[in-house]
Amino acid sequence: MKLPGRNSIAFRLIAAVLAVELFSAVLVGFLSLGYERHNHFHAFDTMLRGRADSVLGAVQDAEDKADNVMLDRADLHLPHTDVYEVWDDAGHLLGRSDNWQGCGEGYTPQKHDVFKLARVNGHEYRIIRRHGSRIVDPVKPGGGRLRRVMVVYGAPVAPVWQAIWGTVDFYAAGSLLLLLVTGPLIAWLLHRGLLPLRQLAALAADVSVDAWQFTPPPSAYRTPELAPLTHALESVLARLERAFVQQRTFVSDAAHELKTAVAVIKSSLQLLNLRPRSAAEYQAGLERCLADAQRLEDLVAKMLTLARVESGGVLNGPAPASDLASCVQDTQLQLAPFAELRRVTVKTESPAICRVALSGEDGSLLVSNLMLNALQHSPGETEVLVHLRVEDGNAVLSVEDRGEGIDPAVAPHVFERFYRGDPSRARTTGGAGLGLAICKGIVDRAGGSIELASELERGTTMTVRLPLA
Amino acid sequence: MRVLLVEDEVRLADNLAAALRDGPGFAVDWAADGLAGDDLAGNGCYDLIVLDLMLPRLDGACLLRRLRSRGDATPVLILTAKEGKDSIIELLNAGADDYLPKPFDLGELIARAKALIRRGKGKAHPLLCALDVTVNTLEQSVQRKGVLVDLSPTEYRILEYLMHNPRKVVSKRELLEHLYDYNWEHHSNVIEAHVSNLRKKMDSALPDALPVIETLRGRGYRLTAEKEA
Numbered sequence: 001m002k003l004p005g006r007n008s009i010a011f012r013l014i015a016a017v018l019a020v021e022l023f024s025a026v027l028v029g030f031l032s033l034g035y036e037r038h039n040h041f042h043a044f045d046t047m048l049r050g051r052a053d054s055v056l057g058a059v060q061d062a063e064d065k066a067d068n069v070m071l072d073r074a075d076l077h078l079p080h081t082d083v084y085e086v087w088d089d090a091g092h093l094l095g096r097s098d099n100w101q102g103c104g105e106g107y108t109p110q111k112h113d114v115f116k117l118a119r120v121n122g123h124e125y126r127i128i129r130r131h132g133s134r135i136v137d138p139v140k141p142g143g144g145r146l147r148r149v150m151v152v153y154g155a156p157v158a159p160v161w162q163a164i165w166g167t168v169d170f171y172a173a174g175s176l177l178l179l180l181v182t183g184p185l186i187a188w189l190l191h192r193g194l195l196p197l198r199q200l201a202a203l204a205a206d207v208s209v210d211a212w213q214f215t216p217p218p219s220a221y222r223t224p225e226l227a228p229l230t231h232a233l234e235s236v237l238a239r240l241e242r243a244f245v246q247q248r249t250f251v252s253d254a255a256h257e258l259k260t261a262v263a264v265i266k267s268s269l270q271l272l273n274l275r276p277r278s279a280a281e282y283q284a285g286l287e288r289c290l291a292d293a294q295r296l297e298d299l300v301a302k303m304l305t306l307a308r309v310e311s312g313g314v315l316n317g318p319a320p321a322s323d324l325a326s327c328v329q330d331t332q333l334q335l336a337p338f339a340e341l342r343r344v345t346v347k348t349e350s351p352a353i354c355r356v357a358l359s360g361e362d363g364s365l366l367v368s369n370l371m372l373n374a375l376q377h378s379p380g381e382t383e384v385l386v387h388l389r390v391e392d393g394n395a396v397l398s399v400e401d402r403g404e405g406i407d408p409a410v411a412p413h414v415f416e417r418f419y420r421g422d423p424s425r426a427r428t429t430g431g432a433g434l435g436l437a438i439c440k441g442i443v444d445r446a447g448g449s450i451e452l453a454s455e456l457e458r459g460t461t462m463t464v465r466l467p468l469a
Numbered sequence: 470m471r472v473l474l475v476e477d478e479v480r481l482a483d484n485l486a487a488a489l490r491d492g493p494g495f496a497v498d499w500a501a502d503g504l505a506g507d508d509l510a511g512n513g514c515y516d517l518i519v520l521d522l523m524l525p526r527l528d529g530a531c532l533l534r535r536l537r538s539r540g541d542a543t544p545v546l547i548l549t550a551k552e553g554k555d556s557i558i559e560l561l562n563a564g565a566d567d568y569l570p571k572p573f574d575l576g577e578l579i580a581r582a583k584a585l586i587r588r589g590k591g592k593a594h595p596l597l598c599a600l601d602v603t604v605n606t607l608e609q610s611v612q613r614k615g616v617l618v619d620l621s622p623t624e625y626r627i628l629e630y631l632m633h634n635p636r637k638v639v640s641k642r643e644l645l646e647h648l649y650d651y652n653w654e655h656h657s658n659v660i661e662a663h664v665s666n667l668r669k670k671m672d673s674a675l676p677d678a679l680p681v682i683e684t685l686r687g688r689g690y691r692l693t694a695e696k697e698a
Contacts, residue, residue, distance in 0.1 A: 267481060
């Protein structure tokens with residue numbers, strides 16, 4: 001078992017438990033001190049009172065005319081460290097222990113016992129002043145004579161304190177022993193208790209880019225403290241894996257596209273070089289190569305656009321805003337020659353202004369990709385309808401064509417990168433299968449949605465919803 | 470020889486078809502997707518199939534498996550832009566004969582195409598010999614007992630096809646199918662003229678030589694059986 005480091009939870013828990021134990025030990029010490037002190041001194045006072053009474057008992061009739069009393073010390077057996085003196089109400093000292101000079105106060109009339117502390121022979125004593133009375137000759141007519149006496153009795157307090165400290169010492173030693181035993185015991189129990197956490201950490205450490213397998217131990221699910229962490233880890237890893245797989249697929253797809261584009265250029269050049277050709281043939285060949293190179297250039301540009309659109313989750317700077325209505329008008333103008341070439345009419349319907357949370361560049365890219373897509377899939381003598389409107393605080397742009405429609409089996413894939421609904425057609429019309437993926441990237445980043453409704457042989461409607469700026 | 474090219478990238482297909490027609494003088498049919506390719510391959514008249522892997526509708530690997538499960542033994546050359554040896558091993562195990570990674574060299578593609586056709590016909594060497602005739606498939610030249618015979622491209626292709634199948638009776642239809650792409654029916658009336666010209670040129674190269682090609686009426690043509698001298 002490894003010793004926990006200063007910052008470990010185990011260390012902190014052990015330290016906390018020991019601190020609490022120490023605090024309660026000190027508290028128990030003080031409480032026991034107070035309790036024992038009260039108990040012992042109560043007993044001590046009772047004892048003092050008893051001994052004072054036995055001294056009082058030794059006060060006897062002096063058998064003189066004045067009916068005085070005297071102290072008969074012959075029968076007194078008291079500890080030799082104790083001190084006492086006896087006074088009568090006439091102020092006479094009746095007797096005193098040999099080891100004392102007295103407190104020098106004489107007789108003080110008081111009803112109750114009075115305790116006080118005093119130094120006797122250099123030691124601390126607790127002294128009681130106790131009043132009593134004797135009736136001299138009670139058988140005499142008149143009931144005898146009442147004599148009041150006062151006993152002053154003292155005993156050293158050192159033995160009492162010794163007993164008190166002895167008890168407190170016992171408690172302190174017990175607590176300390178408990179601390180020493182519980183420290184390692186807690187450390188061991190914590191080590192055992194934290195086992196699920198260590199198992200989880202070991203499993204999580206095994207996860208890498210190449211091995212996404214993460215099956216948390218059942219103990220991690222059963223432990224209420226670990227379950228949220230385990231679930232979080234699982235979902236994070238799953239999301240990361242998906243992102244990685246997506247990225248890898250993109251790279252492999254991109255490599256495939258680029259290699260094919262390079263293969264076209266290379267084969268065009270090699271074909272030209274296969275045998276000697278006329279100047280006209282060379283010229284035609286070079287033009288084809290240039291066109292191929294242009295396509296490669298467009299493909300790279302589109303890939304970069306897609307990467308830009310998909311990369312930024314967080315936008316820096318002020319929130320972008322642009323007028324989608326003017327984007328629609330500009331794009332219509334730009335695509336007019338292409339539409340004319342394909343003999344397709346473009347009809348637009350839009351409010352004068354419609355500001356959405358997109359940069360101007362992304363706005364035109366989105367609109368032109370959607371319109372170009374619709375134009376490419378429109379047969380001659382048909383219409384493309386572009387309709388922009390505001391609904392429930394969203395800008396809604398729909399682009400509708402009367403083309404061949406999209407197979408329902410294919411529809412879920414059209415927003416995937418490099419996906420072509422009808423590849424041979426897309427190739428001849430120059431698409432790389434990135435247009436809709438770019439649209440989706442733009443819309444997703446702006447917090448909008450894009451969806452398609454299509455019917456075979458009837459046409460397709462793409463609908464984009466974007467939050468208004 | 471007739472080649473089926475299954476490739477969805479139009480410009481690449483154009484270039485490949487042009488190169489295969491221009492260089493070795495093959496007849497080339499082009500299919501733009503996997504299903505069309507599968508359809509055409511079903512005709513069974515191809516000497517080689519050049520197959521791209523990433524195809525719409527039916528991908529190259531599936532097409533290859535369909536082909537082989539039908540018992541079609543046509544040599545298949547795979548064009549791939551995919552990385553990784555695993556997919557190549559898998560394809561070769563599935564019945565592909567060779568592969569070329571994109572972007573490839575056209576010269577290499579033509580050489581591999583020729584070698585695959587040759588191997589498909591059981592020949593190991595580009596020099597085909599039968600009787601006293603030698604056909605060099607690299608130079609596309611023909612010699613008879615060391616005497617060079619000058620042939621037109623179509624005549625050469627007829628002779629090369631017959632030389633690849635020395636003892637086989639080759640019907641006019643088979644000849645047409647393997648020498649022309651899918652519009653071969655337009656050429657059916659001229660094939661006899663080509664064979665007749667070929668026979669004349671071959672026989673006139675040496676005055677006392679035996680005829681090289683014999684006609685089996687109603688069945689077709691074949692190279693004359695070798696006689697013990």
